Amino acid sequence: xxxxxxxxxxxxxxxxxxxxxxxxxxxxxxxxxxxxxxxxxxxxxxxxxxxxxxxxxxxxxxxxxxxxxxxxxxxxxxxxxxxxxxxxxxxxxxxxxxxxxxxxxxxxxxxxxxxxxxxxxxxxxxxxxxxxxxxxxxxxxxxxxxxxxxxxxxxxxxxxxxxxxxxxxxxxxxxxxxxxxxxxxxxxxxxxxxxxxxxxxxxxxxxxxxxxxxxxxxxxxxxxxxxxxxxxxxxxxxxxxxxxxxxxxxxxxxxxxxxxxxxxxxxxxxxxxxxxxxxxxxxxxxxxxxxxxxxxxxxxxxxxxxxxxxxxxxxxxxxxxxxxxxxxxxxxxxxxxxxxxxxxxxxxxxxxxxxxxxxxxxxxxxxxxxxxxxxxxxxxxxxxxxxxxxxxxxxxxxxxxxxxxxxxxxxxxxxxxxxxxxxxxxxxxxxxxxxxxxxxxxxxxxxxxxxxxxxxxxxxxxxxxxxxxxxxxxxxxxxxxxxxxxxxxxxxxxxxxxxxxxxxxxxxxxxxxxxxxxxxxxxxxxxxxxxxxxxxxxxxxxxxxxxxxxxxxxxxxxxxxxxxxxxxxxxxxxxxxxxxxxxxxxxxxxxxxxxxxxxxxxxxxxxxxxxxxxxxxxxxxxxxxxxxxxxxxxxxxxxxxxxxxxxxxxxxxxxxxxxxxxxxxxxxxxxxxxxxxxxxxxxxxxxxxxxxxxxxxxxxxxxxxxxxxxxxxxxxxxxxxxxxxxxxxxxxxxxxxxxxxxxxxxxxxxxxxxxxxxxxxxxxxxxxxxxxx
Amino acid sequence: xxxxxxxxxxxxxxxxxxxxxxxxxxxxxxxxxxxxxxxxxxxxxxxxxxxxxxxxxxxxxxxxxxxxxxxxxxxxxxxxxxxxxxxxxxxxxxxxxxxxxxxxxxxxxxxxxxxx
Numbered sequence: 105x106x107x108x109x110x111x112x113x114x115x116x117x118x119x120x121x122x123x124x125x126x127x128x129x130x131x132x133x134x135x136x137x138x139x140x141x142x143x144x145x146x147x148x149x150x151x152x153x154x155x156x157x158x159x160x161x162x163x164x165x166x167x168x169x170x171x172x173x174x175x176x177x178x179x180x181x182x183x184x185x186x187x188x189x190x191x192x193x194x195x196x197x198x199x200x201x202x203x204x205x206x207x208x209x210x211x212x213x214x215x216x217x218x219x220x221x222x223x224x225x226x227x228x229x230x231x232x233x234x235x236x237x238x239x240x241x242x243x244x245x246x247x248x249x250x251x252x253x254x255x256x257x258x259x260x261x262x263x264x265x266x267x268x269x270x271x272x273x274x275x276x277x278x279x280x281x282x283x284x285x286x287x288x289x290x291x292x293x294x295x296x297x298x299x300x301x302x303x304x305x306x307x308x309x310x311x312x313x314x315x316x317x318x319x320x321x322x323x324x325x326x327x328x329x330x331x332x333x334x335x336x337x338x339x340x341x342x343x344x345x346x347x348x349x350x351x352x353x354x355x356x357x358x359x360x361x362x363x364x365x366x367x368x369x370x371x372x373x374x375x376x377x378x379x380x381x382x383x384x385x386x387x388x389x390x391x392x393x394x395x396x397x398x399x400x401x402x403x404x405x406x407x408x409x410x411x412x413x414x415x416x417x418x419x420x421x422x423x424x425x426x427x428x429x430x431x432x433x434x435x436x437x438x439x440x441x442x443x444x445x446x447x448x449x450x451x452x453x454x455x456x457x458x459x460x461x462x463x464x465x466x467x468x469x470x471x472x473x474x475x476x477x478x479x480x481x482x483x484x485x486x487x488x489x490x491x492x493x494x495x496x497x498x499x500x501x502x503x504x505x506x507x508x509x510x511x512x513x514x515x516x517x518x519x520x521x522x523x524x525x526x527x528x529x530x531x532x533x534x535x536x537x538x539x540x541x542x543x544x545x546x547x548x549x550x551x552x553x554x555x556x557x558x559x560x561x562x563x564x565x566x567x568x569x570x571x572x573x574x575x576x577x578x579x580x581x582x583x584x585x586x587x588x589x590x591x592x593x594x595x596x597x598x599x600x601x602x603x604x605x606x607x608x609x610x611x612x613x614x615x616x617x618x619x620x621x622x623x624x625x626x627x628x629x630x631x632x633x634x635x636x637x638x639x640x641x642x643x644x645x646x647x648x649x650x651x652x653x654x655x656x657x658x659x660x661x662x663x664x665x666x667x668x669x670x671x672x673x674x675x676x677x678x679x680x681x682x683x684x685x686x687x688x689x690x691x692x693x694x695x696x697x698x699x700x701x702x703x704x705x706x707x708x709x710x711x712x713x714x715x716x717x718x719x720x721x722x723x724x725x726x727x728x729x730x731x732x733x734x735x736x737x738x739x740x741x742x743x744x745x746x747x748x749x750x751x752x753x754x755x756x757x758x759x760x761x762x763x764x765x766x767x768x769x770x771x772x773x774x775x776x777x778x779x780x781x782x783x784x785x786x787x788x789x790x791x792x793x794x795x796x797x798x799x800x801x802x803x804x805x806x807x808x809x810x811x812x813x814x815x816x817x818x819x820x821x822x823x824x825x826x827x828x829x830x831x832x833x834x835x836x837x838x839x840x841x842x843x844x845x846x847x848x849x850x851x852x853x854x855x856x857x858x859x860x861x862x863x864x865x866x867x868x869x870x871x872x873x874x875x876x877x
Numbered sequence: 878x879x880x881x882x883x884x885x886x887x888x889x890x891x892x893x894x895x896x897x898x899x900x901x902x903x904x905x906x907x908x909x910x911x912x913x914x915x916x917x918x919x920x921x922x923x924x925x926x927x928x929x930x931x932x933x934x935x936x937x938x939x940x941x942x943x944x945x946x947x948x949x950x951x952x953x954x955x956x957x958x959x960x961x962x963x964x965x966x967x968x969x970x971x972x973x974x975x976x977x978x979x980x981x982x983x984x985x986x987x988x989x990x991x992x993x
Contacts, residue, residue, distance in 0.1 A: 667988030669905075670898050677894060702878045702926065712881050719892045722911070728903060735907050738889075742914055745882070749926040750946035752933075757955050761962045765910065768966055772973040791898040799891025802919065806883045809923050819947045823932065827939045835932040835948040840955060851956055858963035862970045 108155030109163040109179050112230060115148055119223045126216035139202055141215045145194035145222060152179075152187040158583030162232055162296050173293045178232040181583020185433075186229035186362055188580075189440045193354045194222050196558035200448055201346035203554030204455060214254055218350065221247040225355050229362055234283040234293040238276070241327075241359065245272040248356050251347040252340045264339040270646065271326050271336045279323020279363075285316035298370045299590060308374055317376050320367065328360025328414045331388040335643040338407040345451025348403060352410055353447050354440035361417045361436065369590025373424045381422025382515075389415030390518050393525035397624055400631055402450040402460040402533050406443065409486075409529050412522060413439045416501065421588075423504055423515075430595045431500030433584035437576065438497040441566040442485040446533055448559035449478055453537060456551055462532055463625075467542035471549055475556050476538040481563035483534030485570070487527040487617055488610060493570035495610065496597050498523060502606045520613055527617025528624060535621075573597035674794060681797045688801060692808050708748060715741040728773055736766040753836045882922050889915030902972045902982035906965065913961040917954045924950030 122144050126137055160180040167174035179187070198215065205211040224247055227240030246269070253265030287293040289310045290303050297303065307313060324330075329337040337357060341348055351357070364381065371377055389412045396408030413435075420432040452475060453468065454460045469476045481492075488498035501523075505515040550556070569576050577597045585593035601607065664675070714737065721734035739762030746755040822843060823835050832838035840848050889911050896908025924947040932948035934941060976982050 669984050670900070673894075673898055696880070701880065702928070704878045704881060708878055708881070712885055715885060716888065719888055719911070722907060723892050723895060731904075731907060735910060738911065738914060742918060745918070746921070748928060749921070750929060750931040751921070751951050751954075752931055754921075754951055754954055754958070757958050761958050765962060765965050768969055772969055791895055795891040795893075795895035795898070798894050799887035799889075801887075802890045802915070803883045803887030806886055806919055806922055807880065810879055810883075810925075814923075814925055814947070816947060819949050822948055823934075823941055823945060827934050833934040833936075835934065835945075836951045836955065839948055839952040844952070847956070851960060854960060855963045858967045861967050865967075865970045865974045868974070 107161055107163065108151070109161040109177050110165070111151075111155070112163075112177050112179075113165060115151060116223060116226070119144060119148070119219060119226075123216050123219045123223070126212050126219065130212050135212065138205075138212045138215050141219065142195055142198035142202070144219060145191045145198055148222075148226070149188065149191035149195055152184060152191060156184050158184055158579065160296075160587070164232075172287065173233050173235040175236065176232040176294060176296075177230045178296050179230060180587045181580070181585075182362070182365055182587035183229045185437065185580055185584045186358070187226055189354050189358075189437070190222055190225045190229070193440060193444050193562070194218075194350065196444070196448075196561060197346050197350040199554050200349070200451075200558045201344075203552050204344070204346050204451060206552075210254075214251070214344065214347070217247055217250045217254070218347070221251060221351065221356070225359065228359050232294050232296050234287050234295065237295075238280050238283055241279070241323075242273070242276050244356055244359060245269055245276055245327075248272075248340075248351055251351060252343045254344055254347065255342065258342065261342040264336070264342040267646070268336040268340050270650070271333055275323045275326025275333070278319050278326075282316045282319025282321075282323065285312050286320065289313075289316070295366060295370070304370055307370065313374075314376055317371055317374070318380075320363070320371070321377075321380050324360035324363045325384060325418075326360070327363070328357050328418065329388075329411050330360070330384045330415065330418060331391050331411075334388060334392060334411045337411055338404055341401075341403040341407050345403070345447060345454060348406075349444050349447030349451060352407065353443035357410060357414055358417075358436065358440070361414060361421070361432075364418060364421045365432065365584075365588045368421060368424070368429075368588045372421070378422050378424060381418050383422075385415045385417070385419030385422055386515070386518055387415070388412065389419055389522045390525075391415075393522045393529065396529040397525050397532075397620070398631060398633070400461050400463045402453065402462055402537075403447070405462070405529050405533055406446050406450060409526055410439075410443060412526060413443070416519075416522065419519075420501065420504060423508055425504050425507060426585075426589065426593065427500060427504035427507055429585050429589045430581070430593065431497065431504050433581050433588060433595075434493070434500055434597070435497045436584070437569075437580065438485065438493050438566065441562045441569075442482045442494060442530075445478055445482045445559040445562040445566075446486070446530075448556075448562075449475060449482065450533060452551055452555045452559070455555065456548055462536050465537035466540035467538070468548070469538040470542060472538070472551075472556075474550065474560060478556060478559045478563045479534030479538060481567055482559075483530040485563070485566040486530035486534070487614060488523065489614060490610075491567070491570045491599055493566050493573075493576075495570060496573060496599065498610060498613070499601065499606050502609045506605060516609070520609055523613045524616045524620055527613060528620035531617070531621040532624075570599065573599065670791075674790070677794050677798055681794065681801065684801050684805070685797070688804055688808070692804060693811075694804075695811075696807060697811060708745075711741050711744045711748075729770070732766060732769045732773065735769075736762055739765070751836075753834070879922065879926065882918065882926070886915050886919050886922065889918065900983050900985055902975070902984060905984065906968050906972060909968070910961070910965055913957070913965075917957055920950045920954055920957070 122141070126141065130137060156179050158181040160178065162176065162178045164174055164176040167176070198218070201211070201215060201218065205214060221244060224240050224243035228237060228244060231237040231240055249265050249269040252268050253261050255261045283293075286298075286307065289312055290298050290307050292298065292303070298307070310316075326333045337352060340352060343351070392408045392411035392415060396405050396412060399405045399408060417432050417435060417439075420428045420435070450460055453465065453472075456472070457465065457468070459465065485492040485494035488494040501519055502516060505519050506512050508515050574597075577595065581597065582593060582595050585595055718734040718737040718741065722731050722738065725731045725734065739758060743755045743758040743762065746752075746758060822839055826832055826835045826838040830838045830842040832842065893908045893910075893912030893915055896904045896911060899905065899908070927944065927946050930943065930945050932945045932951065972982060975987070979987065981987070
């Protein structure tokens with residue numbers, strides 16, 4: 105019990121407990137509970153920083169022989185880097201959120217959701233079991249749904265939240281399919297056990313490898329907002345900025361990248377993997393960077409640059425070379441550092457000036473000097489200008505694209521182009537709002553430290569790691585690269601590589617980036633043009649599917665649940681006729697054994713004749729009294745039939761009940777309306793057809809049953825024992841009051857309830873306000 | 878005779894169904910009663926019919942000496958007749974009551990609880 109990984113459940117339980125503490129509503133805004141909330145991620149950060157050294161630790165905490173899945177955690181370099189990002193940036197976000205949400209309602213609720221999200225993210229990056237990973241994965245989708253839709257009184261927020269959960273949830277579901285196939289062909293659901301070379305060979309050569317991989321990739325691509333599933337991420341910017349800074353820079357959207365990196369040793373370096381990742385990542389990075397360039401909303405710019413950066417990561421994971429893996433390991437960290445500080449910067453500016461539109465913001469430098477420095481540092485790292493850590497990252501990217509055999513010019517070209525646009529976009533956020541004429545917003549001043557210090561910490565770290573790469577080289581980046589490639593990697597990060605192609609490309613990027621920034625001036629016209637491109641593709645498809653779904657369920661409900669008894673009955677009866685009719689027509693022989701039949705005497709013939717006439721009278725009489733009287737006659741003829749065929753008890757009962765029913769009818773008849781005289785219509789034909797079909801079927805079925813020998817075992821038992829056991833000579837009576845006495849008692853109860861119902865309906869007096877009049 | 882009775886069952890079912898598809902509440906109840914009658918007759922017929930052999934043990938003996946009509950369908954129908962009377966009585970009073978309140982017995986005007 106000494107290793108730190110086995111203490112993970114304790115950490116999870118602690119976080120869960122504090123979520124509950126925060127979820128209990130508080131009357132005070134910014135109470136003690138929300139002000140103390142940063143302590144949880146800080147504690148978790150220290151736990152991951154000090155408790156693990158990047159070597160692989162796995163612990164199975166619970167398993168059961170009947171379940172293929174188990175409760176197990178793995179912490180290796182990759183998981184640790186993500187855990188550090190999640191908790192480290194999480195700590196700063198919690199501090200920032202306390203400042204940002206000051207005086208706002210529901211701060212505690214926001215923090216509770218944020219903490220839940222943090223828990224889910226930690227679960228994703230630390231789970232060793234596929235099913236556990238999936239559960240945490242879905243939990244991130246669900247908690248981010250609440251976070252994106254946090255301003256729930258705003259319709260656009262709700263729509264964005266739904267859009268995000270629809271895309272990521274759908275992707276997650278597809279991914280689950282992939283996971284199950286993977287687990288079944290690998291024979292294990294533990295990711296650690298899959299890294300065995302024999303298992304890898306079995307997986308990659310399996311016939312189901314291709315669909316499985318595509319399913320998992322779909323899950324990762326939707327989560328990491330790869331083109332064409334990217335649109336939910338810019339939409340998710342409706343969330344409060346602390347949420348965007350947390351979810352959409354360093355954590356949630358990187359879950360897809362994490363997943364790809366995690367499976368890279370197992371599934372990587374196959375044709376589908378490389379093709380899919382390179383092409384989707386490549387398209388995403390250049391498309392999103394282009395989109396970012398023409399936006400005016402700061403958070404929109406950041407959202408698209410994030411999509412672009414995610415594209416770069418996916419692209420690099422597709423290249424699979426040692427350099428590419430080193431590049432992606434570093435870039436995950438680099439991007440988290442500068443993008444989170446960018447987001448917090450945008451949020452602070454929005455908080456202080458009330459706008460995030462860069463075409464309206466200018467001259468903030470004098471009022472917010474520290475923020476300006478943060479902006480410069482973040483843009484510096486974003487642009488890959490030495491000596492920032494971003495420079496190291498970009499160096500590695502160029503090195504890996506240059507080394508790719510065959511397509512190196514193409515890949516390097518699009519990487520350079522993407523980076524030029526990202527460079528310019530960084531300047532739009534980190535530089536432009538602070539320059540130029542001071543805008544006349546009154547009392548713009550430096551906000552409280554909690555609104556800019558967290559951003560500054562991240563920006564300074566970005567510079568520090570660039571100047572002293574040794575700080576992160578062996579402790580962070582090498583273990584990550586080792587985990588992603590599956591082999592031991594030895595990376596030596598350094599600032600100066602001498603004059604080589606990579607350096608020239610970097611210089612080219614910077615030069616053209618500045619030039620682009622100088623030329624580009626985003627405005628409404630360009631924005632409209634760019635938005636137009638976004639209208640196509642899956643966003644429209646998603647909306648069409650969603651609307652179609654609502655419309656068709658509306659239609660189905662209105663058609664089936666139309667409140668009309670006749671339609672319900674017709675559907676039920678029509679179905680009955682189809683099913684019964686099929687069975688009867690396909691299995692009945694239609695031969696009747698004449699010898700089994702009894703003869704028709706004149707009395708019987710007349711009785712049945714009267715019955716037939718009465719039925720027609722009941723059906724077609726326009727008078728209520730005639731219909732009820734004819735109905736009574738039907739009952740009496742049945743009574744006579746019972747007499748003919750040895751059922752005296754039935755005859756007596758039928759006679760009594762029928763008389764009572766007719767009397768009751770007649771008694772209330774004068775209170776009832778006249779029959780509605782409706783002209784003959786197609787309705788009658790349809791109803792008549794259905795009625796005749798059911799009637800005909802009943803006739804055929806009863807004749808068919810008559811061809812079989814009856815089973816009389818139970819009847820014989822009753823007949824034999826009626827007198828011997830129950831001392832009664834009338835077997836029907838004995839059955840009712842003796843053998844099945846309990847049934848009869850319950851029947852009496854039912855009748856009594858009906859009697860109470862009748863009595864209370866008769867005696868009911870409505871209050872004035874309940875009357876219709 | 879069995880064929881004739883089978884046709885009677887079919888007719889009662891058909892008439893009952895045709896009536897419950899109508900818009901008038903009164904016709905709906907009459908339809909239900911006819912359906913009940915049809916079902917009773919169906920059970921009766923399927924127990925096989927025989928003349929002059931009621932399931933009553935003769936005065937002088939303790940068990941049946943001769944063939945006898947099947948008592949089980951009769952017991953079932955007896956129960957069914959009584960129960961359906963409970964249902965019919967309640968339905969008739971309910972229709973009467975409903976008519977007094979909403980002034981209609983048209984089922985299609987009763988599809989909503991709101992005033993039309």
